[in-house]
Amino acid sequence: MAIDAATVRKVARLARIAEPEEKLEPLARELSGILNWIEQLNEVDTDGVEPMTTSVATTLPMRDDVVTDGGDAARVLGNAPRSEKGFYVVPKVVE
Amino acid sequence: MTDTSTRRAGEATKVIQGRTGPWEMVLGLEIHAQVASNAKLFSGAAVGAGAQPNSQVSLVDAAMPGMLPVINRHCVEQAIKTGLGLKAKINEWSRFDRKNYFYPDLPQGYQISQFKDPIVGEGEVLVERDDGSAFTVRIERLHLEQDAGKSVHDQDPNATYIDLNRAGTALMEIVSRPDMRSSDEAAAYVKKLRTILIYLGACDGDMEKGNLRADVNVSVCRPGDYEKFRETGSFKHLGTRCEIKNVNSFRFIQQAIEYEARRQIDILEDGGKIDQETRLFDPAKGETRSMRSKEEAHDYRYFPDPDLLPLVLDPAWIKRIEAGLPELPDAKKARFQSQYGLSAYDAGVLISEQARADYYEAAAKGRDAKLTANWVTNDLAARLTADGIEIGNSPIRPAAIAELVQLIEDGTISSKIAKDVFERMWAGEGAPGEIVEKQGLKQVSDTGALEKIIDDLIAANPGQAAAVKEKPQAIGWFVGQVMKATGGKANPGVINGLLKSKLGL
Numbered sequence: 001m002a003i004d005a006a007t008v009r010k011v012a013r014l015a016r017i018a019e020p021e022e023k024l025e026p027l028a029r030e031l032s033g034i035l036n037w038i039e040q041l042n043e044v045d046t047d048g049v050e051p052m053t054t055s056v057a058t059t060l061p062m063r064d065d066v067v068t069d070g071g072d073a074a075r076v077l078g079n080a081p082r083s084e085k086g087f088y089v090v091p092k093v094v095e
Numbered sequence: 096m097t098d099t100s101t102r103r104a105g106e107a108t109k110v111i112q113g114r115t116g117p118w119e120m121v122l123g124l125e126i127h128a129q130v131a132s133n134a135k136l137f138s139g140a141a142v143g144a145g146a147q148p149n150s151q152v153s154l155v156d157a158a159m160p161g162m163l164p165v166i167n168r169h170c171v172e173q174a175i176k177t178g179l180g181l182k183a184k185i186n187e188w189s190r191f192d193r194k195n196y197f198y199p200d201l202p203q204g205y206q207i208s209q210f211k212d213p214i215v216g217e218g219e220v221l222v223e224r225d226d227g228s229a230f231t232v233r234i235e236r237l238h239l240e241q242d243a244g245k246s247v248h249d250q251d252p253n254a255t256y257i258d259l260n261r262a263g264t265a266l267m268e269i270v271s272r273p274d275m276r277s278s279d280e281a282a283a284y285v286k287k288l289r290t291i292l293i294y295l296g297a298c299d300g301d302m303e304k305g306n307l308r309a310d311v312n313v314s315v316c317r318p319g320d321y322e323k324f325r326e327t328g329s330f331k332h333l334g335t336r337c338e339i340k341n342v343n344s345f346r347f348i349q350q351a352i353e354y355e356a357r358r359q360i361d362i363l364e365d366g367g368k369i370d371q372e373t374r375l376f377d378p379a380k381g382e383t384r385s386m387r388s389k390e391e392a393h394d395y396r397y398f399p400d401p402d403l404l405p406l407v408l409d410p411a412w413i414k415r416i417e418a419g420l421p422e423l424p425d426a427k428k429a430r431f432q433s434q435y436g437l438s439a440y441d442a443g444v445l446i447s448e449q450a451r452a453d454y455y456e457a458a459a460k461g462r463d464a465k466l467t468a469n470w471v472t473n474d475l476a477a478r479l480t481a482d483g484i485e486i487g488n489s490p491i492r493p494a495a496i497a498e499l500v501q502l503i504e505d506g507t508i509s510s511k512i513a514k515d516v517f518e519r520m521w522a523g524e525g526a527p528g529e530i531v532e533k534q535g536l537k538q539v540s541d542t543g544a545l546e547k548i549i550d551d552l553i554a555a556n557p558g559q560a561a562a563v564k565e566k567p568q569a570i571g572w573f574v575g576q577v578m579k580a581t582g583g584k585a586n587p588g589v590i591n592g593l594l595k596s597k598l599g600l
Binding site: 010014016053054056058059060061062063064065066067068069070071072073075076077079082084085086087088089090091092093 | 132133134138139140141147148149150151152153154155157159165166167168169170171190195197198199246247248250251252253254255256257258259394396399403404405406407
């Protein structure tokens with residue numbers, strides 16, 4: 001499977017990663033290489049094999065519906081570049 | 096899925112006249128119902144509106160690096176319960192996926208949701224229209240997912256404020272098939288679903304707080320096309336749909352649908368085509384508008400969340416939940432009709448709220464069921480609505496209504512006097528028996544006292560007495576006079592009997 005520069009541009013945009021135009025072609029080549037390498041897995045016959053969802057032989061752990069966390073806005077906001085009155089403050093979002 | 100049995104062709108389908116001929120609308124709804132829980136879906140932070148900003152946020156909700164989600168068992172149970180309430184298939188194996196998009200109130204950069212393998216599969220809801228007829232809405236799926244935080248845009252002209260208290264709260268997204276054909280049907284469906292959720296205790300149904308909100312899918316087609324769609328299951332017979340996001344009241348749902356259907360018809364009749372897009376309803380203007388900002392974000396790149404193992408349900412657990420289900424609205428309505436002999440309408444009104452149904456059953460114990468139903472659905476309901484009081488908090492308790500009904504049943508007071516007693520009960524003057532005693536409202540059935548009044552009346556009005564012999568319906572005048580003389584307390588049956596014999600009728 002090969003991906004082109006246009007696909008790289010789209011994926012980069014969806015991931016909010018700024019990639020200069022001149023890097024798109026080289027990236028497309030690198031990513032295609034990775035995908036081709038992974039595609040070797042398609043050579044294995046997996047007919048009738050359930051997809052493996054985890055390598056851990058256990059079920060999803062659950063917790064009880066009790067409040068055990070929160071109540072510490074200062075800690076939550078500790079790393080925020082800007083906060084005010086208990087809110088995170090971010091550049092204006094226009095809807 | 097091909098299924099035409101649930102709807103007769105053209106039934107209750109709203110036809111919209113266009114310039115080029117008739118059109119019909121096709122509606123499907125995605126309901127987001129907030130799970131009634133103490134803690135969030137994947138963290139131990141508290142759930143609920145009104146707290147100080149960011150005070151109900153764990154480091155999981157804030158998406159700090161290295162934090163891992165652990166699922167809330169109660170939220171899973173509510174989803175199973177709701178699935179059972181929708182007569183749906185519970186999937187013993189389901190999985191969580193990441194839905195990737197960027198928005199400041201979504202700190203993870205993705206919403207944990209269920210895409211390919213939801214916890215609940217196909218089900219159905221029986222919905223009553225206002226005219227008493229019913230139709231079925233097929234449920235496609237129900238899945239669990241996280242809610243996002245809240246963006247506040249009005250604090251600062253140059254900045255947006257973010258509160259993550261809601262981030263990570265458990266939502267159930269309930270997706271219907273396109274089985275509704277008018278805005279009335281859509282509203283009726285939401286009402287019914289809301290009632291079921293409240294009965295189950297899975298969601299409080301508070302639409303004002305946004306705990307229940309709808310995304311409405313609207314498309315239009317020509318008469319006959321929808322039936323072809325139902326026969327073949329092929330969407331090619333239907334028009335392109337637009338999704339109106341986050342509508343949070345019955346009225347807005349209806350307004351948004353009416354506006355959107357008209358908008359689409361106008362475009363089509365002008366030779367244009369509908370773009371499949373997400374739109375927003377503006378309640379102030381009563382119109383929908385495109386949310387262009389979301390268009391590119393539609394590529395959500397779902398993939399299984401590697402932080403969470405598949406959700407595998409023990410069939411015994413599902414059985415236990417099923418055994419513990421409360422009586423649901425449809426079953427309760429049927430029972431009210433058979434056990435109490437109520438009409439479908441009365442039963443429907445009583446069961447529309449669980450608290451009202453409970454109230455009624457407490458009051459009707461050993462009493463005339465129909466009479467009790469009348470008091471609960473008419474006088475009491477009107478009073479409660481006027482004063483904005485929930486029936487669960489009614490100042491008049493069920494036992495008091497039962498006592499009032501008993502006083503009517505045993506002839507102590509007339510229905511007319513009962514209204515007066517009811518007003519005094521509402522005003523807090525005490526139990527009905529006490530009020531009747533204190534105010535001397537007891538119905539006069541004592542023939543001796545009534546005979547005296549009637550004899551005097553006939554003696555004083557010989558002309559009227561003679562006239563009655565010619566025109567028997569003129570007896571009403573005498574009944575009125577006796578009522579007046581007794582302050583409305585005379586037993587109408589007894590008066591009539593006495594008058595007839597004394598006037599020689």
